[in-house]
Amino acid sequence: MSMQDSREAAMIGRRTDGTTVRRPLSPHLQVYDMMQMSSLSSILNRATGIAWSAGVLLLVWWLVALALGEPAYQAAMTAMAHPLGLLVLVGMTVAAWYHTLAGLRHLNWDIGRGFAIPSMYRSGWAVFIGTVVLSVLTWLPAIPGAIEWIVAQINAHS
Numbered sequence: 414m415s416m417q418d419s420r421e422a423a424m425i426g427r428r429t430d431g432t433t434v435r436r437p438l439s440p441h442l443q444v445y446d447m448m449q450m451s452s453l454s455s456i457l458n459r460a461t462g463i464a465w466s467a468g469v470l471l472l473v474w475w476l477v478a479l480a481l482g483e484p485a486y487q488a489a490m491t492a493m494a495h496p497l498g499l500l501v502l503v504g505m506t507v508a509a510w511y512h513t514l515a516g517l518r519h520l521n522w523d524i525g526r527g528f529a530i531p532s533m534y535r536s537g538w539a540v541f542i543g544t545v546v547l548s549v550l551t552w553l554p555a556i557p558g559a560i561e562w563i564v565a566q567i568n569a570h571s
C-alpha cells in the first residue's frame with residue numbers, strides 16, 4: 414500500500430498476519446438524528462456557549478462606554494435599545510440561561526449521576542423549560558414598557 418500523504422498513516426492498520434489494511438472511516442454527522450434529546454441538548458450547549466462568548470463582548474462594550482462618559486454611553490444605550498439590539502439582548506439571556514442550566518446538568522453527570530436514559534430526558538426537559546421560565550423572569554420588569562412601546566408604535570403608524 415503506497416502513501417501519498419502522511420495523514421494516510423492514520424488510515425492504515427495491520428492485520429494479525431502482518432498484511433496492511435485500510436481502516437474504515439467512521440460515519441459522518443449526517444447519519445445521526447440531530448433531533449434526539451441527547452444530541453440536540455449537546456449541540457445547543459455548544460451553540461449557546463459560543464453565542465454567550467460573543468455576547469459578553471457586547472457587555473464589555475457597554476461597560477467601557479459607561480467608563481468613557483455620556484456620549485459613548487448614550488451611543489451604546491441607543492444601539493441596545495433599538496429593536497434589533499433588544500432582540501440580541503433577549504437572545505443572550507436565553508443563551509446564558511440555557512448554557513448555565515446545561516452546565517449544571519453536566520456537573521451532575523460529572524459526579525456520576527443521571528446517565529440513565531429516562532433521567533437524561535428528564536434533565537434535558539428541565540433545562541429547556543428552566544431556560545424559558547428564567548428568561549421570561551429576567552425580562553419580566555421590561556415587559557410593561559415593551560407593551561407600551563409596541564402600542565405607541567401602532568398608534569403612531571395608524
Ligand code: HEM
Nearest residue numbers: 458459461462463465466469512513514515516517519520
Ligand atoms: C461567561 C460564561 C461562559 C462562557 C463564555 C462559556 C463558553 C463556553 C463555550 C464556548 C463552550 C463550548 C466549548 C466547546 O464546544 O468546545 C462551553 C462548554 C461548556 N460550558 Fe461554558 N461558558 C460559560 C459559562 C459556563 C457555566 C457557568 C457553566 C456551568 C454551570 C458552563 C459549563 C460548560 C460545560 C460543562 C461545557 C462543556 C460541555 C461538553 O462537555 O460538551 N459554562 N462553554
